[in-house]
Amino acid sequence: MTTETGTRRYILWILLALTVVLADQATKWAIVKWIPYLGSVELNGFMNLTHQRNFGAAWSLLADAGGWQRWFFIVLATGVSAMIVVWLWRIRDGRYLVLAVGLALVLGGAVGNLVDRVRLGYVTDFIQVWFGSWPFPSFNVADSAITIGAVLLIIDSLFISGRESASETKAAKEASRD
Numbered sequence: 001m002t003t004e005t006g007t008r009r010y011i012l013w014i015l016l017a018l019t020v021v022l023a024d025q026a027t028k029w030a031i032v033k034w035i036p037y038l039g040s041v042e043l044n045g046f047m048n049l050t051h052q053r054n055f056g057a058a059w060s061l062l063a064d065a066g067g068w069q070r071w072f073f074i075v076l077a078t079g080v081s082a083m084i085v086v087w088l089w090r091i092r093d094g095r096y097l098v099l100a101v102g103l104a105l106v107l108g109g110a111v112g113n114l115v116d117r118v119r120l121g122y123v124t125d126f127i128q129v130w131f132g133s134w135p136f137p138s139f140n141v142a143d144s145a146i147t148i149g150a151v152l153l154i155i156d157s158l159f160i161s162g163r164e165s166a167s168e169t170k171a172a173k174e175a176s177r178d
Contacts, residue, residue: 006092013088013104020108024141025115031126040128048128052138055122070121077114081107098156105149112142 035041035051042048056069084107091100116123125138 005094009094009100010089010092013092013100014085016101016104017108017111020105020142020145021112021115024109024112024145027141028116028124028126032124035126046130048130049126050128050138052125052128053120053122054125054138070117074114074117077110077117081110081114084110096156096161098152098160102149102152102156105145105152107149109142109144109146109149112140112145 031049031051035049037051037053040048040050084103088100088103088107091103113123123140123142125140125143127140127144128138129136
C-alpha cells in the first residue's frame with residue numbers, strides 16, 4: 001500500500017464521519033424549526049417525531065446532575081473523538097474495513113452530539129419509538145450512528161480483527177519455518 005492510498009482511505013473515513021455530523025445537525029435543525037418543544041408528530045402506529053432536549057447522556061443518564069455533566073460530556077466526547085481520529089489514521093492501510101467504518105460512525109455521532117452540547121448545553125432528540133404503550137427513550141441521527149458503529153466494533157472484535165491477527169501470526173510462523 002502506498003502512503004497516498006492510505007491517506008485517501010483516511011480522508012474517506014473522516015468524510016463519512018462528517019456526513020454523519022451534517023445529517024445529524026440538519027435533522028435537528030429541521031425538528032427545532034418545525035416541531036415545537038415537547039411537540040410530537042405521529043408517523044405511524046409505533047414511531048413519532050418529537051422535539052426533546054436531553055441534558056444527560058444515553059437514556060438521559062445524569063440529566064438531573066445540576067449542570068456539571070455538560071462539561072464532563074464535552075471533555076469526554078472531545079477526548080474520545082481525538083482518540084478515534086488517531087486510531088483511524090493508524091489503520092488507514094485498508095485491512096480493517098469494518099473497524100474503520102464503525103469508528104467513523106462513532107466519531108460522527110460523538111461530534112454531532114458534541115456540537116449540540118457546546119452550542120446549546122443539551123442534545124436535541126427527536127426519534128421516538130413505541131413498544132405498545134411504552135416509549136423507548138428518544139434519540140437522534142448521531143445516537144443511531146454511534147449505535148451502528150458500536151455494533152460494527154463488536155462484530156469486528158468478535159469475528160474479524162482477532163481472526164486476522166491469529167492468521168497473520170500463523171502465517172508468520174509458517175514463513176519462519178521455510
